[in-house]
Amino acid sequence: MRPREPIAEFGSAVARELSFDPRLARRLRAEVEDHLQEAVADRADPHDENRLAEVICAFGDPRAFARQFLTTALLSLARRAAAVTALAVIGMFGAMEARAAWYGWVNWPASDHVRAANAIGHPVDRFAFMLAAAFALSTLAYVITRRAPAHFHATFGWEIGFSVKLNAAVALALMSAMATELVLTGVRLFEAGLDARALVPFVSLMLEVVVAGGSLSYILIMMSRCSRALRLAA
């Protein structure tokens, strides 16, 4: 049975207000529509339009209803973002280590050009990566220790904004590390030409590009979702 129109409209309104968290929006829409359908069917005359309006009225305003989920949903978004950036740091670390181990295993010594590039690039790469790791750990610790208050308030909004900025810092530091790696490995691969040994460094480098680019895109999406969520608080 399809939900009756006012009930479907109510469900859509709830989903619209919670559009910053599509999974939560879908779940609550289905739960609310089922609830309202059940409440209507429970009445003496379920086809009476007034009773339908009464049931919807008893449920409350969709915006006020959605607002009750705001703090937990925002904290959950912030935690998800922190977990994704932390995984990105681990992924990049794995790719870098695999490449370094491969150079040793296939006995691929660095040429003079590569050594010269490494002398400048390695400290930059290491610093950017350490910065990303430190920010990622701080962000994780920060979001894990936050608690969702019963009602949204400015301090909580600031905390969420701060965690998003920390995540953005992780993503930018990862992008810097990846760009440096791209140059350093690029020089080595360029010198090697079409060599079978180059396959592992090439694949690991592509993995880094995907991980760093993916984490930056994810953070941008999170920033947009958080700003939509904060509009619900207003």
Next chain:
Amino acid sequence: MEGEMLKGHLDMIVLAALVGGPAHGYGIIQEIKRRSGGAFDLPEGTIYPTLHRLEKAGHLASHWTTAKSGRKRRVYKMTRRGERALSDHRALWQRFADAIGGLFGEKARAPARTHS
């Protein structure tokens, strides 16, 4: 009963309503109303944030089922952790109720103070 009065005890009320077995949101509200003799007639939208919060805390678990009508339905059930939490709530509530009962009882029996 006053809504504000109930809000502080919603977790305990919802957990208690699920003692009889798994139920969906509307079913839980009906169970609360029935078992409280109509005294706890909650605003219907207030139950869902509590259900979601209890699920996040690991006190409830939920899954989708299909209702007889063919609609998708989210059904909640209490976990072991939820049972322990309810037991703690119950013990706390009993102590509180005993203390209040004692206070009211004593007040009724207390002799009127006289100032000399």
